[in-house]
Amino acid sequence: MTASPTTLPQWINRRNAIRGFIFAGVAALIAGALLLAYLLLVVAPNLPALDAITDYRPKIPLRIYTADNALIGEFGEEHRDFVAIKDMPEMMKKSLLAIEDKRFYEHNGIDWRRALGAARANLGGGSKQGGSTITMQVARNFFLTRDKFYGRKLNEVMLALKIEAALSKEQILELYMNQIYLGQRSFGFGSAAQTYFGKSLSELDVAEMAMLAGLPQNPARHNPAVNPKRAKQRQRVVLKSMRELDYITEDQYQKALHETLHVRNRGQQFDTHAEYVAELARQAVYAQFKEDAYTKGISVYTTIVKADQDAAYESVRRNVLNYDQRHGYRGPEAFITLPAGEEERDDAIEEALQRRPSSDRLIPAVVLEAGPKAVKVQNPGGEEITITGDGLRLAAPALSDKAKDALRLRPGAVIRITQGAKNAWAISQVPQVAAAFVSVDAVSGGYHAMVGGFDYNLQKFNHVTQAWRQPGSAIKPFVYSAALEKGFSPATLINDVPLDLTGADTGNEAWSPRNDDGKFDGPITMRTALAESKNVVSVRILRSITVPYAHNYLGKFGFDPAKHPKNLTMALGTGSVTPAQMAGAYAVFANGGYTVEPYLIARIVDGDGKILSETKPRATLPDDARVIDPRNAFVTDGMLREVTRTGTGGAVARLGRHDLAGKTGTSSDAVDGWFAGYGGGIVAVSWMGYDDSKSLGGKEFGATAALPIWIDYMKVAMRDRPAQERPAPAGLTQVDGEWLYDEFTGDAARRTLDIDETAPGAENIVPVPPGTAPAPAQ
Structure with a gap:
């Protein structure tokens, strides 16, 4: 039977189609075989070893903690908290899989269905879609670049298959969730939880987890701290997918959709302001471990106590600002020209404020309008704030018509504002004066608090450990302590009258020391002289016991003798000390005569929790640490308590404790203000200059500048510490209400110094009982 002319073309077409299909099939088989051969013979042998993931060692930064586990510092290129998959919240895993890889537990590393769907969408000209599974992303993040070319994609596929063959699904997910970059220098979901929400993963709710799960696709675009609107949009996509997969209920879905999230817009923050402490610890660890310090997950636990550190920080800030405002307004930090257009004006303000260094709660702002009764400003967030009433008090001189141009507030002035009680705004300024505060345990020497300056962001110089300053009268207790060993006692009478010294006396030139208040009280006891901080009496005592003896004696307390003069000015504190040195020195009086070496680091732990080094605090002090006679420490302590009861440190009495002791210090011309003292087993030193x-x-002294810092801190630090009683040690005898060494109760006692015994009325001079000193000069 022959084909009709009308069916022949159809037959030919069918034959050609079959031939084409066979040819295409053969070609596909050949291409597939060639591709398989290429993958097996070329790609597979050149794939990298999986050591980086089978022996995963994430870069964990150096972290610094207080003694009670508050994070105070982190150092390293990558912020990462490794969270084992067994500790990963189930909802966090579901949030991630819902958006990144729904069939993660079903595929073998390649989700062919998703890949083909992405290919069709991309070839069809629609929005670009990714077909990478989590396993493929692990391959890319650990071994490959993000450059888009087909050779890399083939490597990625083969690596994914190799990874799936080597690791379990849970191991792969653990790698991904700890390695992935999530913005703000944060790697892994554990770190991102802290960075964006200040919480651990286990503390996050569904809405917060969904927000984090949306980050891997584009950490910059979906960063909630920088782009909250886009981050919210991405979060909704995640939540929708979670609901479709029945990972969450409808109620959970609706609640998460409408929840207001509180995102940290400044990124990572720490549990307390201890920047100077963290930097000291970092330096110590880097000196020991070099670059490994920043990648091996080392944790450093300091001796700092969070509550004490908080109290010290707030006290320094508050009292430095109080001092600064006592001395008036210095005027705006800068001036800018405000463009007429609103958009251009906002841009100019934003640019100006971004250039100002940040300082906690001292917010930069630009003046928009200024008058004697109100000042309108714009803050960095673009908010307009009107300041009135008491909020203008500091800047009142700058609002006067007679104010000089450099001082006057006018539109375009860049100033600082602060929010006080009842959220009221006030004009403020960044202080120029420096300050420092440090406290240590009197027995162990461990630091409890350290504030090296007003603001670490403004100045990295640590005044506690690096500032060598004149101690002024804060050095006097050490001279008086030396005098006790020479037969003096708190009852010894010294003549407080003008003293004129010749060049022969000083070894240099004539000198006439004077008391700070310009007053002279005649014969007074050594107890009263220290309480009143009498300069002339202190010089007379030093001249009596000799400069070489006292100079050598300072070394017992940890002072560097080379930093102190070998002349009579030493009695007035013309040498150099650091606040840290002063704390260690006063600890000798506080603990009964033992030297302590203040220390900061309690222990260093590696990433596996192994202790690398440890300093255990001493509960008692060894005999070989004794540097002065216990009697000396006891008697000096009694005189230092007098300072806080009736002397220049009398403001301490408001704390209502009887175990407080210390000494004010004001160097020449009031360049330095100090208070050093102790109570309840804590030694604390404050300084301003x-x-x-x-x-x-x-009108500033140690009592006005430094002592308020000390009082505000001790009010908090001693709250749960009972007053310490100090029994008199053996070898002391009480005579007329004062303690004397037994060996000095007879003729060897130094009862008077530089008093003319033939002067009228001298026969009536008797030791003054404690507590009868005249009121101190303020």
Whole structure:
């Protein structure tokens, strides 16, 4: 039977189609075989070894903690908290899989269905879609670049298959969730939880987890701290997918959709302000471990106590600002021209404020309008704030018509504002004066608090450990302590009258020391002289016991003798000390006569929790640490308590404790203000001064500048510490209400110094009982 002319073309077409299909099939088989051969013979042998993931060692930064586990510092290129998959919240895993790889537990590393769907969408000209599984992303993140070319994609596929053959699904997911970059220098979901929400993963709710799960696709675009609107949009996509997969209920879905999230817009923050402490610890660890310090997950636990550190930080800030405002407004930090257009004006303000260094709660702002009764400003967030009433008090001189141009507030002035009680705004300024505070345990020497300056962001110089300053009268207790060993006692009478010294006396030139208040009280006891901080009496005592003896004696307390003069000015504190040195020195009086070496690091732990080094605090002090006679420490302590009861440190009495002791210090021309003291087993030192060594002011002393810092701190630090009783040690005898060494109760006692025994009324001079000193000069 022959084909009709009308069916022949159809037959030919069918034959050609079959031939084409066979040819295409053969070609596909050949291409597939060639591709398989290429993959097996070329790609597979050149794939990298999987050591990086089978022996995963994530880069964990150096972290610094207080003694009670508050994080105070982190150092390293990558912020990462490794969270084992067994500890990963189930909802966090579901949030991630819902958006990144729904069939993760079903495929072998390649989700062919998703890959083909992505290919069709991309070839069809629609929005670009990714077909990478989590396993493929692990391959890319650990071994490959993000450059888009087909050779890399083939490597990625083969690596994914190799990874799936080597690791379990849970191991792969653990790698991904700890290695992936999530913005703000944060790697892994554990770190991102802290960075964006200040919480651990286990503390996050569904809405927060969904927000984090949306980050891997594009950490910059979906960063909730930088792009909250886009981050919210991405979060909704995640939540929708979670609901479709029945990972969450409808109620959970609706609640998460409408929840207001509180995102940290400044990124990582720490549990307390201890930047100077963290930097000291970092330096110590880097010196020991070099670059490994920043990648091996080392944790450093300091001796700092969080509550004490908080109290010290707030006290320094508050009292430095109080001092600064006592001395008036210095004017705006800068001036800018405000464009007429609103958009251009906002841009100019934003640019100006971004250039200002940040300082906790001292917010930069630009003046929009200024008048004697109200000042309108714009803050970095673009909010307009009107300041009135008491909020203008500091800047009142700058609102006067007579104010000089450099001082006057006007539109375009860049100033600082702060929010106080009842959220009221006030004009403020960044202080120029420096300050420092440090406290240590009197027995162990461990630091409890350290504030090296007003603001670490403004100045990295640590005044506690690096500032060598004149101690002024804060050095006097050590001279008086030396005098006790020479037969003096708190009852010894010394003549407080003008003293004129010749060049022969000083070894240099004539000198006439004077008391700070310009007053002289005649014969007074050594107890009263220390309480009143009498300069002339202190010089007379030093001259009596000799400079070489006292100079050598300072070394017992940890002072560097080379930093102190070998002349009579030593009695007035013309040498150099650091606040840290002063804390260690006063600890000798506080603990009964033992030297302590203040230390900061309690222990260092590696990433596996192994202790690398440890310093255990001492509960008692060894005999070989004793540097002064226990009697000396006891008697000096009694005189230092007098300072806080009736003397220049009398403001301490408001704390209502009888175990407080200390000494004010004001160097020449009020360049330095100090208070060093102790109570309840804590030794604390506060200091204030300018880095360029200018005067604090004619009416400023240690009692006005430094002592308030000390009081505010001790009010908190001693809250749960009982008052310490100090029994008199053996070898002391009480005579007329004062303690004397047994060997000095007879003729060897130094009862008077530089008193004319033939002067009228001298026969009536008797030791003054404690507590009867005249009121101190303020």
